[in-house]
Amino acid sequence: IKGNTYYQASYRAGLRVLDINNIDNKSYTEIGFFDTYPENDGTDFDGAWNVYPFFESGNIVISDINRGLFVVRKSD
Incomplete structure (x- = not known):
C-alpha cells in the first residue's frame, strides 16, 4: 500500500492497482493493471508473485514466477 493505492500481485x-480511498465502506476501484501472464487469468500458481512500488523514480517492479522481472510505471 502506498498512500491510498494498493498494489496487488495476483498470480x-x-x-x-486499486484505489482504496473508500475501503471503510467496503468499496474499492481498480485503476490499473499489467498482465504478466496473458494466456489466461486462471487460479493456478503462475504469473505475478510480488510487486514493489516504492522507488522514488515511480518505477514499479513485478516479479513473475515464469517470466522474471518486469519494470513498469503508472501512466500520467
Whole structure:
C-alpha cells in the first residue's frame, strides 16, 4: 500500500492497482493493471508473485514466477 493505492500481485491476473480511498465502506476501484501472464487469468500458481512500488523514480517492479522481472510505471 502506498498512500491510498494498493498494489496487488495476483498470480495469473498480473499486477492489479486499486484505489482504496473508500475501503471503510467496503468499496474499492481498480485503476490499473499489467498482465504478466496473458494466456489466461486462471487460479493456478503462475504469473505475478510480488510487486514493489516504492522507488522514488515511480518505477514499479513485478516479479513473475515464469517470466522474471518486469519494470513498469503508472501512466500520467
